[in-house]
Amino acid sequence: MTRYLLTRLWQSAVTLVIASIVVFWGVRQLPGDPALALAGEEATPERVAAIRADLGLDDSLLVQYGRFVGNFVRGDLGESTRTGTPVTELIGATLPVTLWLALYAIVVAVVVGVALGVVAERYRGRWPEWMANAAALVGLSVPNFWLGILAILWLAAGLGLFPASGYVPVAENPASAFYHLTLPAVILGTSLAAVIMRQTRASMIETMKTDYVRTARAKGLGRGRVLMRYGLRNSMIVVVTIVGLQLGGLISGAVVTERIFALPGFGKLTLDSVFTRDYPVIQAVVLIITVGYIVINLAVDVLYSVINPRIRVGGAS
Template identity: 75%
Template sequence: MARYLLVRLLQSLVTLVLASMVVFAGVRALPGDPARALAGEDADPAAVAAIRARLGLDDPLPVQYLKFVGNLLHGDLGTSVRTGQPVIDLIKATLPVTLWLSLFAVLIAVVVGIGAGTAAAVWRGRWPEWVANLAALVGLSVPSFWLGILAILYLAVGLHWFPASGYVPLTDDPLRGIYYLVMPAAVLGTALAAVVMRQTRASMIATLTTDYVRTARAKGLPRSKVLTGFALRNSMIVVVTIVGLQLGGLISGAVVTERIFGLPGFGKLTLDSVFTRDYPVIEAVVLVVTVAYIVINLVVDLVYSLINPRIRVGGRTS
């Protein structure tokens, strides 16, 4: 275990270094000049030059990269070109919003997806499978922005069940914060629920036909124990993989949902920084998402051994 973690940490470090290089080069390849965007289109060339000098944009790219890495090692993500605030403060203010939204979306998707997938596998060829497949098809086909607009029109404006927009920090009022997040989390988690449902169904169908499941049934074990203790547990390997990969995608891809529901999250910060060519914020955002993917993948690998003890984190099976 210790050796495996050390190897993964070294791999993660190499990944971060390569990601920082790609991010640094990619951001500076974007069209537009942040100094010009900050000064305004009609600004005096001398003022633009002064801003470029202040931001260090006149230095050679290798020098800029070394300064960038040095600041990262000291925990300094830079200062926003657009607002003048430290980037770390902007991330602290917006990242928790997206994290809570993504976690609630994953929770809804897992509960709905596993439940529907299990029902579809157990009652294969009957109406529960048809309903689950139809729901999964709709969830994968309907765009999230359209689903969000419909949710606002019918559930918020029409029935007044949920607020149409806004956000309350869970640290201030947990119940009210959850109330504001339920509808956007359900919209964000719909596609993931459909994927989890289909993967759970396929994995459960394959597991229910294995020899050890038939043996368990022949020994007279209760059907509920066979389903939960054998079939469902072994089917969770695929589900954990899907959820782990999708969680990182939800964190980085919640832009549309946050825009529709007016959430001051990480996605909004990313979009605003791209539009204004805010180099420090863009670099920090991409690096945070990269770290999130690395951590999530490591956690998924460790969870494998908890779900199925035969799987060892070093890649061997017992």
């Protein structure tokens, strides 16, 4: 296990270095000049040149990258070229909003997806399976932004069951915070719940055909008990894989949901930074998401052997 973890950590470090190069180069390929965006369209060439020099944009890309890596290693993400606020403060104020939203959405997606997957397998060929498949098809087919608009019109503005917008910090009032996040979390987790449902159903169907399940049934165990004891546990491997891959995607893909429900999260910060060519903020946001993906994938690999003891890391028997 130790050797495997060291190997994965080394691979993650290499991935992070390559990602930092791609991010640094890609950000600078964005159209537009951040100095001009900061100075304004009517600024004099001298003013624009002074801002470029102050931001270090006249240096070579190699020098800029070296300065960027050095600052990142020291925990200095720079300052926003748009507001002058330290990037760490901007991220500290917005990242918790998106993290709570993503975690809440995953909890909703796992509960709903696994429940529908179990129902679909338990009642194969009957109307509960058809209903579960129809719900999954809707979740996969209808865009989140459209579901969000409908939810605001019907559940928030129409019935008044949930607030249409706004955010309350979890530390201040947890109950109110989760109440405000419920509708966005349900919308954000809809497509993930559909994927989990389909994969859980398929995994359980395959598991129920295995020899050890037939042996358990032959010993007198009921179908429901076998389904929950063997089928559901083995399907958790698929669920963990999906959740691990989608958590980073939810964090980076919550832009639309946050805009619809007016949440001051990572998505709003990202869009504002792209529109104003705020290089330090864009670089920090993308790198943080990249680190999140790397850490989550590593955690998922380790969890495999915990969920299913038959799986051994490093190819050990």
